[in-house]
Amino acid sequence: AQKITQTQPGMFVQEKEAVTLDCTYDTSDQSYGLFWYKQPSSGEMIFLIYQGSYDEQNATEGRYSLNFQKARKSANLVISASQLGDSAMYFCAMREGSGGYQKVTFGTGTKLQVIP
Amino acid sequence: NAGVMQNPRHLVRRRGQEARLRCSPMKGHSHVYWYRQLPEEGLKFMVYLQKENIIDESGMPKERFSAEFPKEGPSILRIQQVVRGDSAAYFCASSPWRQNTEAFFGQGTRLTVV
Numbered sequence: 001a002q003k004i005t006q007t008q009p010g011m012f013v014q015e016k017e018a019v020t021l022d023c024t025y026d027t028s029d030q031s032y033g034l035f036w037y038k039q040p041s042s043g044e045m046i047f048l049i050y051q052g053s054y055d056e057q058n059a060t061e062g063r064y065s066l067n068f069q070k071a072r073k074s075a076n077l078v079i080s081a082s083q084l085g086d087s088a089m090y091f092c093a094m095r096e097g098s099g100g101y102q103k104v105t106f107g108t109g110t111k112l113q114v115i116p
Numbered sequence: 117n118a119g120v121m122q123n124p125r126h127l128v129r130r131r132g133q134e135a136r137l138r139c140s141p142m143k144g145h146s147h148v149y150w151y152r153q154l155p156e157e158g159l160k161f162m163v164y165l166q167k168e169n170i171i172d173e174s175g176m177p178k179e180r181f182s183a184e185f186p187k188e189g190p191s192i193l194r195i196q197q198v199v200r201g202d203s204a205a206y207f208c209a210s211s212p213w214r215q216n217t218e219a220f221f222g223q224g225t226r227l228t229v230v
Contacts, residue, residue, distance in 0.1 A: 004158075037221075045159070045207060045221035091158055103149075103172060104219065106158035 003027065004092050004107035011112050013082045020067070021077040021110045023092030029053075032096040034075040035104065036066065039089040048090075051075060079112075087114045120145075120210050121190075122222035129198045129229050137193040137225045141210030148191040149219060150183060153205040165191060198229045 005024045013019035025034065036048040051059045051066045059066040067076040079086055092107040121140040129135050141148050146167050151159040152175075161175040165185035176183065180198075185191040195202055205226050209219035 043205060043226070044223045045209075047220070093159075103161055103164060104159075105161065106151075108158045 002107075003096075003105045004094055006092055006107035006110050008110045009108075011110055013079075013086075013112065013114055015084060015114055015116050016081055018078060018080045019082055019112065021079070021090050021092075021112065023075045023077065023107060025073050025075060025092075025094050027073075027094065027096045029096045032094055034066070034068070035093040035095070036064070036075075036077045037091045037093060037106075038086075039091060039109070041088070045091075049077070082114045084114050084116060087112060120208055120220050120222035122206075122208050122225050124225060125223060127225055127227045129227065131199055131229055132197050135195040135198050135202070135227055135229075137195075137206050137208075137227070138190045139193070139208030139210075139222055140190040141208075142212075142220055145210035145212045145220075147211045148185050149209045149211075150191075150193050151207045151209065153207060153224075155204070159207060162193075195227075198227070200229050203227055203229045 003026050007022055032053045034051045038046040038048050049059050049061045049064045049066050051068045058068050063080045065078045067078055089109045089111050091109045093104045095104045120142055123138050127135055139148060148165045150162040152162055153159045163176050163183045164172040167185055168187050180196045182194045205224045207224045208222045211219045
């Protein structure tokens with residue numbers, strides 16, 4: 001079974017509109033962390049936002065927020081007021097395991113294109 | 117405070133040659149992770165190292181691939197006798213301790229095997 005599932009290979013959004021990128025995860029651990037990374041065409045991986053499994057509040061970082069629904073095992077990324085520079089690949093990822101180190105599993109990504 | 121540094125950024129090798137990818141973690145970080153990204157795919161975990169120790173190499177191919185993180189100097193991912201299927205982007209990440217909220221990624225090395 002896939003640990004991280006991103007069902008949207010590609011998305012379009014109008015500039016200044018909000019967009020939601022879906023992510024569901026599968027784990028039996030009680031303690032885990034969820035991440036979103038942005039990969040622009042230049043190729044680097046840019047950390048956007050993090051949600052711990054015990055965090056009661058949804059994480060927010062500027063225009064990024066993570067809609068964490070633990071019972072449904074979903075961790076959707078919401079980008080408000082989209083900008084042209086938001087066009088990129090977006091990866092959802094999960095850190096799990098009681099072994100104490102940060103082995104992270106990535107989803108296959110969603111390609112977001114912002115339309116002027 | 118420099119971030120995670122990977123070099124080279126781009127590497128071209130002929131089939132059968134060796135590829136050496138270097139990763140210098142952020143200052144103060146003693147944990148290094150290597151990931152591989154095949155075209156149109158997400159990142160796949162390869163190996164996790166601490167200084168002078170390989171902790172988890174469950175994602176490493178059994179043959180031709182090796183990694184090290186010596187006491188001094190960068191972490192090295194070594195691919196011997198490269199084949200076309202090794203063409204990918206290889207990312208290194210570092211963190212200061214075992215459980216951290218994020219790993220800091222380098223810009224990646226794009227390996228092309230011709």
